[in-house]
Amino acid sequence: MGQVMSYGLTQTDVEELREHSGGKFSQQEIEALYKRFRSLDRGRKGYISAEEFMNIPELSINPLSHRLERMCESINFKEFVGLLSAFSRNASREDKLQAIFAVYDIDGDGLVTADDLGLMLRHLAGSSLGEENISRVVQRAFQEAGVTGKGFAFDDFAKALHGSPVALQVDIPSEW
Numbered sequence: 001m002g003q004v005m006s007y008g009l010t011q012t013d014v015e016e017l018r019e020h021s022g023g024k025f026s027q028q029e030i031e032a033l034y035k036r037f038r039s040l041d042r043g044r045k046g047y048i049s050a051e052e053f054m055n056i057p058e059l060s061i062n063p064l065s066h067r068l069e070r071m072c073e074s075i076n077f078k079e080f081v082g083l084l085s086a087f088s089r090n091a092s093r094e095d096k097l098q099a100i101f102a103v104y105d106i107d108g109d110g111l112v113t114a115d116d117l118g119l120m121l122r123h124l125a126g127s128s129l130g131e132e133n134i135s136r137v138v139q140r141a142f143q144e145a146g147v148t149g150k151g152f153a154f155d156d157f158a159k160a161l162h163g164s165p166v167a168l169q170v171d172i173p174s175e176w
Contacts, residue, residue: 009034020078021085022095029088030081037077047076067103067123097158104157111151114138 009017009031017030025033040048040055050069059065075083085091086099102108106116121134129137145152145160152160 008038017078017081021081021088022091024085024088024090024095025081033081033084034077037080047074048080049074067106067120071102094158097161098154100161101154101157111153112157113151114142116151117141 014027014030018025018027021030036056037048038044040052042052050072053059053072053075054065054069059068072079072083086095101112104112104116104120106119107113117138118134121129121137125134141160142152145156147156147160
């Protein structure tokens with residue numbers, strides 16, 4: 001399989017993971033991610049549960065953390081690298097938009113519907129916005145994007161966010 005490195009990955013493993021991430025992570029970043037993954041995988045099961053995943057402070061304080069938790073009942077290291085690759089500084093705008101779209105597409109039907117968008121706004125704003133205002137924001141978003149059907153397909157979603165900064169990034173400290 002290749003030379004085993006001190007932290008449990010072979011060079012072949014690292015190369016496969018770099019390919020899986022689309023080259024978005026360097027060898028050093030993959031090594032740091034593996035170290036962090038192993039620290040989260042307390043039972044050495046080879047995967048982390050949603051609860052363990054949410055022990056990452058940067059995720060647990062995110063207002064959309066509940067969606068990430070629901071999307072990942074359990075996750076192995078390869079999936080962990082794939083998920084985080086969308087947040088790499090080397091990820092394209094399209095990669096980041098795909099990740100955001102997946103979070104907003106609550107039922108996974110390939111559309112961000114009015115219900116999906118309303119639910120996300122409720123999670124983001126809490127009770128401070130109120131149902132009437134949430135409905136207005138959702139209606140306005142659909143009108144401004146020119147969406148007349150059931151919801152935003154990915155292309156509509158990307159067009160609606162055209163010109164908006166999408167600066168999702170995860171920094172991978174070498175000593176995680």
